[in-house]
Amino acid sequence: MSSKPASPLPKPHTPAPVWLWDVFCQVIDNYGDIGVCWRLCADLAQRGHTVRLWVDDSSALDWMAPGARQGQWPGISVRAWEEAADAAKLRDLPPADVWIEGFGCHIAPEFIAARAHSISANALNDTRPPVWINLEYLSAEDYVKRCHALPSPVMQGPAKGWTKHFYYPGFTAGTGGLLREPALEEWQHGLDDSWRGARLADQGVAWTGERLISLFCYEPAALAQALADWMRADTPTLLLVTPGRARRAVTEVLPNAEALAGLSLHNSPLRLHYLEALSHPEFDALLQCCDLNFVRGEDSLVRALWAGQPFVWHIYP
Numbered sequence: 001m002s003s004k005p006a007s008p009l010p011k012p013h014t015p016a017p018v019w020l021w022d023v024f025c026q027v028i029d030n031y032g033d034i035g036v037c038w039r040l041c042a043d044l045a046q047r048g049h050t051v052r053l054w055v056d057d058s059s060a061l062d063w064m065a066p067g068a069r070q071g072q073w074p075g076i077s078v079r080a081w082e083e084a085a086d087a088a089k090l091r092d093l094p095p096a097d098v099w100i101e102g103f104g105c106h107i108a109p110e111f112i113a114a115r116a117h118s119i120s121a122n123a124l125n126d127t128r129p130p131v132w133i134n135l136e137y138l139s140a141e142d143y144v145k146r147c148h149a150l151p152s153p154v155m156q157g158p159a160k161g162w163t164k165h166f167y168y169p170g171f172t173a174g175t176g177g178l179l180r181e182p183a184l185e186e187w188q189h190g191l192d193d194s195w196r197g198a199r200l201a202d203q204g205v206a207w208t209g210e211r212l213i214s215l216f217c218y219e220p221a222a223l224a225q226a227l228a229d230w231m232r233a234d235t236p237t238l239l240l241v242t243p244g245r246a247r248r249a250v251t252e253v254l255p256n257a258e259a260l261a262g263l264s265l266h267n268s269p270l271r272l273h274y275l276e277a278l279s280h281p282e283f284d285a286l287l288q289c290c291d292l293n294f295v296r297g298e299d300s301l302v303r304a305l306w307a308g309q310p311f312v313w314h315i316y317p
Contacts, residue, residue: 019097020050022130026081026105027057030245034060035299037102038068039179039280040135045075046181052096056081063277085110098131101164109157116158132164138178138298144170178302196289203282205273206262210236212290216300217314219249227253231268238271240286246294247274287311 021044025037034055041051042065058078061068069078083089085108095115101107119127134152148168154160169176193209200207213230217223227250230237241247250257250272257265261272278286283300287293287307295304296314304311 016048018048018050020094021052021098021100022096023051023053023100023102024081024084024105024107025053025055025102027055027060028103030297031060031064032297032299033103034058035064035280035297036179038065039299040100041076042073042280043179043181045073049075051076052079053077054079054081054084064280066279084108087114090114095127096130098133100133100135100167102135103137104134113158129159129162132159132162133167134164136166136168138169138302140171144168145172145174148175178305180306184306191288199285199289203275203278203286205238205240205275207238208236210238210269210271211292212238212240213292213294214240214242214286214290215246215250215294216242217246217249217294217296218317219245219252220314223249224253227270230270231265233269236269236271238273240290241272241274243275243277 021041023037023041025033027034034057037053037055038061041053044051053076055078058069058080061078065073067073068076071077087110090111091114093114095118099107115130119129132154136147145168147166148170150166152164152166154162154164167176169178171178196212197207200212220226227239230239241250254265257272258274261274264271275286284303284307287295287300287304287309290309293304293307293309293311294314295301295311297316301311301313304313
């Protein structure tokens with residue numbers, strides 16, 4: 001018989017708790033708010049949680065996350081903002097474990113009052129207030145580390161005595177970090193020209209091996225010079241222009257460019273392709289395909305980082 005001590009039995013795996021989350025979002029402009037909030041909802045659902053997204057304008061989800069408004073994304077339900085103030089709809093609403101106020105929006109007083117009343121009525125059942133988070137904008141400033149996770153006591157109203165906490169995304173330890181799905185590394189492998197060609201073909205892009213540049217910007221002052229440089233360059237370039245402000249910016253510089261889409265611009269090495277609105281997975285794939293990405297705002301900046309390709313960030317003008 002062996003005299004070695006028996007190996008200890010492996011400790012049983014304790015699954016992470018599964019929670020119900022309420023995420024609140026008001027769309028201000030340029031879809032950044034809904035983009036980040038949807039990324040958060042999708043990531044939470046992928047990790048097994050259940051999420052209700054309360055939003056005042058969900059129309060962008062039709063292209064950003066097709067099927068979301070029709071309830072076709074498991075674990076996520078999209079709710080109209082005004083329903084959070086409808087007492088009849090709140091009466092039988094299962095209480096959430098976590099509330100997230102996206103980017104300074106405020107939860108309807110009726111929603112807060114309904115939860116406070118429920119807690120008061122069920123005091124003997126040890127019902128507790130939700131974890132209440134104020135999700136702030138991404139920043140690399142020094143204050144982020146100082147302010148992340150700071151408490152903010154509620155001083156008045158039906159939630160008096162509860163506590164909110166600030167959540168600051170950031171790039172360093174001690175901040176809230178960045179949204180990153182669990183399977184990110186898996187789809188970063190094997191990104192060869194065959195993969196790039198297939199993904200581009202999915203978007204109707206006829207790629208013939210040129211340098212690929214994506215353009216998702218506001219109205220950069222240097223755009224005219226950049227286009228002129230690419231037209232004079234020795235390297236053939238295919239510029240993939242996103243809809244909206246980027247497309248309008250190109251048209252202002254080159255009024256006849258849309259008529260020449262897909263063709264060589266004035267017998268130069270530069271071709272343009274105007275993209276349709278892309279879903280989040282399609283946009284992520286675009287960033288991975290390109291040799292250089294011009295991005296703007298918060299969500300596309302983070303996705304450009306994860307894509308691992310050179311990029312230029314156009315800050316808000």
